[in-house]
Amino acid sequence: MTDAETKTDAETKTDAETMTNAETFKKNNFVIVRNFLDPFLVKYLASYYREVRDHGAGQFHTDWTSLNCNGDPAADAVLYSLRSTIEAEIGLKLWPTYSFVRIYKKGDSVGRHKDSPANQISCNMNIARGDVDWPLGVSDGETNNSVIFQPGDAMIYRGFMLDHWREKFQGDHQVQLIVGFVVQDGRFDGLRFYGRGKPMYQPKGVRRAGPVKLTKAVLWRIREAYRKRAGTE
Template identity: 30%
Template structure:
Protein backbone atom coordinates (compact mmCIF):
# COMPACT_ATOMS: atom_id res chain seq x y z
CA UNK A 1 0.00 0.00 0.00
CA UNK A 2 1.47 3.33 -1.07
CA UNK A 3 2.09 5.70 1.84
CA UNK A 4 3.27 9.03 0.35
CA UNK A 5 6.63 7.69 -0.88
CA UNK A 6 8.20 4.37 -1.83
CA UNK A 7 11.38 3.06 -3.48
CA UNK A 8 11.04 0.54 -6.31
CA UNK A 9 14.29 -1.34 -6.81
CA UNK A 10 15.42 -1.96 -10.40
CA UNK A 11 12.46 -0.21 -12.00
CA UNK A 12 14.82 -0.15 -14.98
CA UNK A 13 17.48 -2.76 -15.56
CA UNK A 14 21.04 -1.52 -15.20
CA UNK A 15 21.56 -2.05 -18.93
CA UNK A 16 18.54 0.04 -19.91
CA UNK A 17 19.32 2.81 -17.43
CA UNK A 18 22.93 2.93 -18.65
CA UNK A 19 21.79 3.08 -22.28
CA UNK A 20 19.45 6.00 -21.54
CA UNK A 21 22.17 7.77 -19.54
CA UNK A 22 24.66 7.55 -22.40
CA UNK A 23 21.99 8.54 -24.92
CA UNK A 24 21.27 11.66 -22.87
CA UNK A 25 24.97 12.53 -22.58
CA UNK A 26 25.26 12.34 -26.37
CA UNK A 27 22.13 14.44 -26.87
CA UNK A 28 23.50 17.10 -24.52
CA UNK A 29 26.78 17.25 -26.44
CA UNK A 30 24.97 17.44 -29.79
CA UNK A 31 22.68 20.20 -28.51
CA UNK A 32 25.62 22.19 -27.17
CA UNK A 33 27.43 21.91 -30.52
CA UNK A 34 24.38 23.02 -32.51
CA UNK A 35 23.62 25.95 -30.19
CA UNK A 36 27.21 27.21 -30.06
CA UNK A 37 27.60 27.00 -33.83
CA UNK A 38 24.23 28.64 -34.54
CA UNK A 39 22.99 25.59 -36.41
CA UNK A 40 19.72 25.79 -34.51
CA UNK A 41 18.43 28.16 -31.88
CA UNK A 42 17.51 26.95 -28.42
CA UNK A 43 13.77 26.24 -28.47
CA UNK A 44 13.30 23.30 -26.12
CA UNK A 45 13.35 20.63 -28.81
CA UNK A 46 16.92 19.64 -27.94
CA UNK A 47 16.94 20.61 -24.28
CA UNK A 48 18.04 23.72 -22.45
CA UNK A 49 20.51 25.18 -19.99
CA UNK A 50 18.00 27.87 -18.96
CA UNK A 51 15.80 26.13 -16.40
CA UNK A 52 15.57 28.68 -13.55
CA UNK A 53 15.26 25.91 -10.99
CA UNK A 54 18.84 24.80 -11.74
CA UNK A 55 20.39 27.23 -14.26
CA UNK A 56 23.35 26.32 -16.47
CA UNK A 57 22.55 22.62 -16.17
CA UNK A 58 21.31 20.60 -19.14
CA UNK A 59 17.69 19.52 -18.86
CA UNK A 60 14.97 18.38 -21.23
CA UNK A 61 11.18 18.45 -21.07
CA UNK A 62 9.51 15.54 -22.88
CA UNK A 63 12.50 13.99 -24.61
CA UNK A 64 10.93 11.13 -26.65
CA UNK A 65 13.04 8.45 -24.95
CA UNK A 66 12.04 9.74 -21.51
CA UNK A 67 8.39 9.93 -22.58
CA UNK A 68 8.67 6.28 -23.63
CA UNK A 69 9.95 5.44 -20.14
CA UNK A 70 6.97 7.34 -18.72
CA UNK A 71 4.72 4.69 -20.27
CA UNK A 72 7.08 1.71 -19.87
CA UNK A 73 7.42 1.88 -16.08
CA UNK A 74 3.74 2.61 -15.42
CA UNK A 75 2.50 -1.02 -15.17
CA UNK A 76 5.26 -2.00 -12.73
CA UNK A 77 4.76 1.14 -10.67
CA UNK A 78 1.00 0.60 -10.45
CA UNK A 79 1.54 -3.03 -9.44
CA UNK A 80 4.06 -2.10 -6.73
CA UNK A 81 2.09 0.82 -5.28
CA UNK A 82 -1.54 -0.11 -5.94
CA UNK A 83 -2.12 3.30 -7.56
CA UNK A 84 -4.12 3.91 -10.74
CA UNK A 85 -2.40 6.63 -12.74
CA UNK A 86 -2.31 8.51 -16.03
CA UNK A 87 0.96 9.94 -17.41
CA UNK A 88 1.48 13.70 -17.57
CA UNK A 89 5.09 14.41 -18.61
CA UNK A 90 8.77 13.55 -18.25
CA UNK A 91 11.72 15.77 -17.41
CA UNK A 92 15.40 14.81 -17.32
CA UNK A 93 18.57 16.49 -16.09
CA UNK A 94 22.32 15.95 -16.13
CA UNK A 95 23.42 17.49 -12.84
CA UNK A 96 26.94 18.86 -12.47
CA UNK A 97 29.23 19.53 -9.51
CA UNK A 98 27.83 22.20 -7.18
CA UNK A 99 24.21 21.84 -8.30
CA UNK A 100 21.49 21.61 -5.68
CA UNK A 101 17.74 21.18 -5.76
CA UNK A 102 15.99 23.64 -3.50
CA UNK A 103 13.39 22.41 -1.05
CA UNK A 104 9.99 22.55 -2.75
CA UNK A 105 6.69 20.89 -3.61
CA UNK A 106 5.57 20.20 -7.18
CA UNK A 107 2.82 21.55 -9.42
CA UNK A 108 -0.48 19.65 -9.98
CA UNK A 109 0.81 17.72 -13.02
CA UNK A 110 3.27 16.07 -10.60
CA UNK A 111 0.63 14.68 -8.23
CA UNK A 112 2.58 11.42 -8.21
CA UNK A 113 6.23 12.03 -9.07
CA UNK A 114 9.11 9.67 -9.60
CA UNK A 115 12.84 10.07 -9.98
CA UNK A 116 15.00 7.35 -11.53
CA UNK A 117 18.78 7.23 -11.21
CA UNK A 118 20.10 6.78 -14.75
CA UNK A 119 23.81 6.89 -13.96
CA UNK A 120 26.81 8.91 -12.90
CA UNK A 121 27.91 9.67 -9.36
CA UNK A 122 25.61 8.88 -6.41
CA UNK A 123 23.55 11.77 -5.05
CA UNK A 124 20.84 11.37 -2.40
CA UNK A 125 17.46 13.05 -2.44
CA UNK A 126 15.78 14.14 0.79
CA UNK A 127 12.04 13.93 1.36
CA UNK A 128 9.92 15.25 4.22
CA UNK A 129 7.24 12.67 4.84
CA UNK A 130 5.25 14.89 7.22
CA UNK A 131 3.60 16.84 4.39
CA UNK A 132 4.16 20.10 6.28
CA UNK A 133 4.70 23.44 4.51
CA UNK A 134 8.14 24.60 5.62
CA UNK A 135 9.20 26.71 2.63
CA UNK A 136 8.63 30.44 3.03
CA UNK A 137 10.62 31.53 -0.05
CA UNK A 138 11.85 28.73 -2.33
CA UNK A 139 14.28 30.70 -4.49
CA UNK A 140 15.90 32.48 -1.53
CA UNK A 141 15.81 29.25 0.47
CA UNK A 142 13.99 30.70 3.45
CA UNK A 143 12.40 27.98 5.55
CA UNK A 144 10.47 27.87 8.79
CA UNK A 145 12.57 27.35 11.94
CA UNK A 146 13.04 23.71 12.89
CA UNK A 147 11.92 22.43 9.47
CA UNK A 148 12.31 18.63 9.46
CA UNK A 149 15.62 17.40 8.08
CA UNK A 150 13.81 14.81 5.98
CA UNK A 151 14.62 11.24 5.04
CA UNK A 152 17.72 10.60 2.95
CA UNK A 153 17.11 8.32 -0.04
CA UNK A 154 20.05 7.06 -2.10
CA UNK A 155 19.07 5.29 -5.31
CA UNK A 156 21.22 2.82 -7.21
CA UNK A 157 21.24 2.90 -11.00
CA UNK A 158 17.79 1.88 -12.22
CA UNK A 159 16.05 2.43 -8.87
CA UNK A 160 13.00 4.69 -8.72
CA UNK A 161 11.62 6.80 -5.89
CA UNK A 162 7.84 7.31 -6.12
CA UNK A 163 6.44 10.15 -4.01
CA UNK A 164 3.46 12.47 -3.65
CA UNK A 165 5.08 15.46 -5.31
CA UNK A 166 2.40 18.01 -4.48
CA UNK A 167 2.23 16.98 -0.82
CA UNK A 168 5.82 16.26 0.22
CA UNK A 169 8.71 18.70 0.17
CA UNK A 170 11.83 17.26 -1.43
CA UNK A 171 15.32 18.56 -2.16
CA UNK A 172 18.97 17.71 -2.78
CA UNK A 173 22.00 19.12 -0.98
CA UNK A 174 24.92 20.53 -3.06
CA UNK A 175 26.31 17.85 -5.37
CA UNK A 176 29.97 16.99 -4.79
CA UNK A 177 30.24 14.50 -7.65
CA UNK A 178 30.91 15.30 -11.30
CA UNK A 179 27.73 14.20 -13.09
CA UNK A 180 24.43 12.58 -12.19
CA UNK A 181 21.64 11.70 -14.62
CA UNK A 182 18.08 11.64 -13.33
CA UNK A 183 14.74 11.37 -15.10
CA UNK A 184 11.52 12.53 -13.47
CA UNK A 185 8.34 10.77 -14.57
CA UNK A 186 5.12 12.46 -13.51
CA UNK A 187 1.55 11.18 -13.19
CA UNK A 188 -1.92 12.07 -11.91
CA UNK A 189 -4.43 9.84 -10.17
CA UNK A 190 -6.92 8.45 -12.71
CA UNK A 191 -9.88 9.63 -10.64
CA UNK A 192 -8.20 12.65 -9.09
CA UNK A 193 -9.19 16.31 -9.44
CA UNK A 194 -6.49 17.05 -12.03
CA UNK A 195 -6.77 13.95 -14.23
CA UNK A 196 -8.88 15.30 -17.09
CA UNK A 197 -7.13 18.67 -17.34
CA UNK A 198 -3.56 17.44 -16.90
CA UNK A 199 -3.51 14.36 -19.13
CA UNK A 200 -0.20 14.56 -21.03
CA UNK A 201 0.39 17.90 -19.21
CA UNK A 202 -2.32 19.47 -21.41
CA UNK A 203 -0.60 18.40 -24.65
CA UNK A 204 -2.45 16.49 -27.41
CA UNK A 205 -0.12 13.51 -26.93
CA UNK A 206 3.11 12.43 -25.28
CA UNK A 207 6.40 13.31 -26.97
CA UNK A 208 5.44 16.88 -27.83
CA UNK A 209 7.35 19.88 -26.45
CA UNK A 210 5.77 22.02 -23.78
CA UNK A 211 4.78 24.82 -26.16
CA UNK A 212 2.33 22.50 -27.97
CA UNK A 213 -0.87 22.68 -25.93
Protein backbone atom coordinates in the same frame (compact mmCIF):
# COMPACT_ATOMS: atom_id res chain seq x y z
CA MET B 1 11.43 17.34 13.30
CA THR B 2 13.42 14.13 13.03
CA ASP B 3 15.84 12.76 10.47
CA ALA B 4 15.83 9.24 9.03
CA GLU B 5 18.25 7.43 6.75
CA THR B 6 16.86 4.81 4.38
CA LYS B 7 18.22 1.35 5.16
CA THR B 8 20.41 -0.65 2.84
CA ASP B 9 19.63 -4.23 1.86
CA ALA B 10 22.45 -5.42 4.12
CA GLU B 11 20.79 -4.02 7.24
CA THR B 12 18.37 -5.98 9.38
CA LYS B 13 14.83 -5.82 8.05
CA THR B 14 12.15 -4.32 10.29
CA ASP B 15 8.41 -4.96 10.26
CA ALA B 16 7.96 -1.85 8.12
CA GLU B 17 10.32 -3.25 5.50
CA THR B 18 8.19 -6.38 5.12
CA MET B 19 5.22 -4.33 3.89
CA THR B 20 4.40 -4.36 0.20
CA ASN B 21 5.42 -1.35 -1.83
CA ALA B 22 1.77 -0.35 -2.15
CA GLU B 23 1.36 -0.47 1.64
CA THR B 24 4.54 1.53 2.17
CA PHE B 25 3.41 4.13 -0.37
CA LYS B 26 0.00 4.44 1.27
CA LYS B 27 1.58 4.94 4.69
CA ASN B 28 4.50 7.24 3.82
CA ASN B 29 3.40 8.82 0.51
CA PHE B 30 6.63 7.54 -1.05
CA VAL B 31 8.36 4.24 -1.65
CA ILE B 32 11.90 3.40 -2.78
CA VAL B 33 12.22 0.64 -5.37
CA ARG B 34 15.74 -0.66 -5.81
CA ASN B 35 16.75 -1.97 -9.26
CA PHE B 36 13.47 -0.69 -10.67
CA LEU B 37 14.79 -0.29 -14.22
CA ASP B 38 16.10 -3.09 -16.41
CA PRO B 39 19.94 -2.97 -16.49
CA PHE B 40 20.02 -2.84 -20.29
CA LEU B 41 17.64 0.13 -20.32
CA VAL B 42 19.79 1.91 -17.72
CA LYS B 43 22.91 1.29 -19.82
CA TYR B 44 21.20 2.55 -22.97
CA LEU B 45 19.82 5.70 -21.34
CA ALA B 46 23.13 6.46 -19.60
CA SER B 47 24.92 6.27 -22.96
CA TYR B 48 22.25 8.38 -24.64
CA TYR B 49 22.36 11.15 -22.03
CA ARG B 50 26.16 11.09 -22.00
CA GLU B 51 26.02 11.93 -25.71
CA VAL B 52 23.55 14.72 -24.94
CA ARG B 53 25.84 16.10 -22.23
CA ASP B 54 29.01 15.94 -24.31
CA HIS B 55 27.70 16.86 -27.75
CA GLY B 56 24.39 18.61 -27.14
CA ALA B 57 20.86 18.07 -28.37
CA GLY B 58 18.43 20.63 -29.73
CA GLN B 59 15.63 20.06 -27.25
CA PHE B 60 17.89 20.30 -24.18
CA HIS B 61 18.70 23.62 -22.53
CA THR B 62 20.34 24.91 -19.36
CA ASP B 63 18.25 26.78 -16.81
CA TRP B 64 19.19 28.11 -13.38
CA THR B 65 20.51 24.76 -12.21
CA SER B 66 21.18 22.12 -14.87
CA LEU B 67 20.96 20.82 -18.43
CA ASN B 68 17.40 19.56 -18.82
CA CYS B 69 14.55 18.69 -21.14
CA ASN B 70 10.78 18.38 -20.78
CA GLY B 71 9.44 15.74 -23.16
CA ASP B 72 12.64 14.17 -24.47
CA PRO B 73 11.48 11.29 -26.74
CA ALA B 74 13.50 8.67 -24.86
CA ALA B 75 12.10 9.86 -21.54
CA ASP B 76 8.56 9.95 -22.92
CA ALA B 77 8.97 6.33 -24.00
CA VAL B 78 9.83 5.47 -20.38
CA LEU B 79 6.80 7.46 -19.18
CA TYR B 80 4.39 5.52 -21.37
CA SER B 81 5.93 2.05 -21.08
CA LEU B 82 6.37 2.02 -17.29
CA ARG B 83 2.92 3.29 -16.36
CA SER B 84 1.47 -0.17 -15.68
CA THR B 85 4.56 -1.17 -13.68
CA ILE B 86 4.27 1.92 -11.48
CA GLU B 87 0.53 1.30 -11.06
CA ALA B 88 1.31 -2.21 -9.81
CA GLU B 89 3.93 -0.91 -7.36
CA ILE B 90 1.61 1.58 -5.63
CA GLY B 91 -1.85 0.11 -6.24
CA LEU B 92 -3.32 3.10 -8.10
CA LYS B 93 -4.56 3.61 -11.67
CA LEU B 94 -2.78 6.51 -13.32
CA TRP B 95 -2.79 8.85 -16.31
CA PRO B 96 0.61 9.99 -17.65
CA THR B 97 1.35 13.70 -17.67
CA TYR B 98 4.94 14.38 -18.70
CA SER B 99 8.60 13.38 -18.50
CA PHE B 100 11.59 15.44 -17.42
CA VAL B 101 15.34 14.80 -17.51
CA ARG B 102 18.05 16.67 -15.62
CA ILE B 103 21.77 16.22 -16.20
CA TYR B 104 23.52 17.64 -13.14
CA LYS B 105 27.10 18.87 -12.78
CA LYS B 106 29.25 19.91 -9.83
CA GLY B 107 27.80 22.84 -7.92
CA ASP B 108 24.17 22.23 -8.90
CA SER B 109 21.47 22.10 -6.23
CA VAL B 110 17.71 21.66 -5.99
CA GLY B 111 15.80 24.02 -3.72
CA ARG B 112 13.26 22.67 -1.29
CA HIS B 113 9.89 22.55 -3.05
CA LYS B 114 6.66 20.70 -3.79
CA ASP B 115 5.66 19.83 -7.35
CA SER B 116 2.79 21.09 -9.46
CA PRO B 117 -0.53 19.16 -9.60
CA ALA B 118 0.69 17.43 -12.78
CA ASN B 119 3.18 15.65 -10.50
CA GLN B 120 0.51 14.24 -8.21
CA ILE B 121 2.44 10.97 -8.49
CA SER B 122 6.09 11.15 -9.55
CA CYS B 123 8.69 8.50 -10.26
CA ASN B 124 12.26 9.77 -9.93
CA MET B 125 14.85 7.39 -11.39
CA ASN B 126 18.63 7.47 -11.37
CA ILE B 127 20.16 6.79 -14.79
CA ALA B 128 23.82 7.57 -14.14
CA ARG B 129 26.01 8.91 -11.34
CA GLY B 130 29.62 9.33 -10.30
CA ASP B 131 31.36 8.19 -7.14
CA VAL B 132 29.91 10.89 -4.86
CA ASP B 133 26.59 10.18 -3.12
CA TRP B 134 24.05 12.96 -3.59
CA PRO B 135 21.05 12.39 -1.31
CA LEU B 136 17.55 13.48 -2.21
CA GLY B 137 15.81 14.94 0.82
CA VAL B 138 12.11 14.12 1.26
CA SER B 139 9.89 15.47 4.03
CA ASP B 140 6.26 15.27 5.07
CA GLY B 141 6.78 18.20 7.45
CA GLU B 142 7.52 15.94 10.41
CA THR B 143 10.29 13.59 9.27
CA ASN B 144 13.19 14.25 6.91
CA ASN B 145 14.28 11.25 4.85
CA SER B 146 17.55 11.06 2.92
CA VAL B 147 17.50 8.85 -0.17
CA ILE B 148 20.65 7.80 -2.04
CA PHE B 149 20.16 6.43 -5.55
CA GLN B 150 22.16 3.90 -7.51
CA PRO B 151 21.63 3.51 -11.28
CA GLY B 152 18.27 1.86 -11.88
CA ASP B 153 16.82 2.79 -8.48
CA ALA B 154 13.57 4.73 -8.30
CA MET B 155 11.51 6.63 -5.78
CA ILE B 156 7.75 6.83 -6.40
CA TYR B 157 6.20 9.63 -4.38
CA ARG B 158 3.41 12.17 -4.08
CA GLY B 159 5.39 15.10 -5.45
CA PHE B 160 2.50 17.49 -4.92
CA MET B 161 2.38 16.72 -1.19
CA LEU B 162 6.00 16.14 -0.12
CA ASP B 163 8.84 18.64 0.12
CA HIS B 164 11.97 17.42 -1.68
CA TRP B 165 15.39 18.94 -2.34
CA ARG B 166 19.10 18.36 -2.88
CA GLU B 167 22.01 20.21 -1.31
CA LYS B 168 24.92 21.51 -3.39
CA PHE B 169 26.34 18.73 -5.55
CA GLN B 170 29.98 17.83 -4.91
CA GLY B 171 30.25 15.16 -7.60
CA ASP B 172 30.90 15.53 -11.32
CA HIS B 173 27.71 14.21 -12.92
CA GLN B 174 24.33 12.67 -12.18
CA VAL B 175 21.35 11.99 -14.45
CA GLN B 176 17.80 11.80 -13.09
CA LEU B 177 14.74 10.93 -15.17
CA ILE B 178 11.38 11.94 -13.70
CA VAL B 179 7.99 10.85 -14.99
CA GLY B 180 4.73 12.32 -13.72
CA PHE B 181 1.19 11.00 -13.38
CA VAL B 182 -2.22 11.90 -12.00
CA VAL B 183 -4.63 9.46 -10.38
CA GLN B 184 -7.44 8.35 -12.68
CA ASP B 185 -10.78 9.89 -11.68
CA GLY B 186 -8.99 11.83 -8.94
CA ARG B 187 -8.89 15.54 -8.17
CA PHE B 188 -6.27 16.23 -10.89
CA ASP B 189 -7.72 13.93 -13.56
CA GLY B 190 -8.19 16.90 -15.90
CA LEU B 191 -4.41 17.32 -16.18
CA ARG B 192 -3.99 13.96 -17.93
CA PHE B 193 -1.47 14.19 -20.80
CA TYR B 194 -0.58 17.69 -19.53
CA GLY B 195 -2.06 19.67 -22.41
CA ARG B 196 -0.05 17.85 -25.08
CA GLY B 197 -3.14 17.08 -27.13
CA LYS B 198 -4.22 13.56 -28.02
CA PRO B 199 -1.19 11.25 -28.20
CA MET B 200 -1.21 8.04 -30.18
CA TYR B 201 -1.33 5.92 -27.02
CA GLN B 202 -4.49 7.57 -25.65
CA PRO B 203 -7.39 5.09 -25.27
CA LYS B 204 -10.36 5.63 -27.57
CA GLY B 205 -13.05 7.82 -26.07
CA VAL B 206 -10.85 9.36 -23.36
CA ARG B 207 -11.04 13.12 -23.23
CA ARG B 208 -7.78 15.03 -23.27
CA ALA B 209 -6.58 17.83 -21.02
CA GLY B 210 -6.73 20.26 -23.94
CA PRO B 211 -4.30 21.87 -26.36
CA VAL B 212 -3.65 24.93 -24.20
CA LYS B 213 -0.17 25.48 -22.86
CA LEU B 214 -0.02 25.33 -19.06
CA THR B 215 2.34 28.15 -18.16
CA LYS B 216 4.13 28.39 -14.82
CA ALA B 217 1.77 31.18 -13.75
CA VAL B 218 -1.32 29.09 -14.54
CA LEU B 219 0.11 26.03 -12.79
CA TRP B 220 0.94 28.11 -9.74
CA ARG B 221 -2.66 29.32 -9.47
CA ILE B 222 -3.96 25.77 -9.91
CA ARG B 223 -1.56 24.46 -7.27
CA GLU B 224 -2.45 27.11 -4.71
CA ALA B 225 -6.17 26.57 -5.26
CA TYR B 226 -5.90 22.81 -4.81
CA ARG B 227 -3.74 23.13 -1.71
CA LYS B 228 -6.61 24.89 0.03
CA ARG B 229 -8.73 21.80 -0.39
CA ALA B 230 -8.57 18.85 1.97
CA GLY B 231 -7.75 15.29 0.96
CA THR B 232 -5.14 13.66 -1.23
CA GLU B 233 -7.19 12.53 -4.24
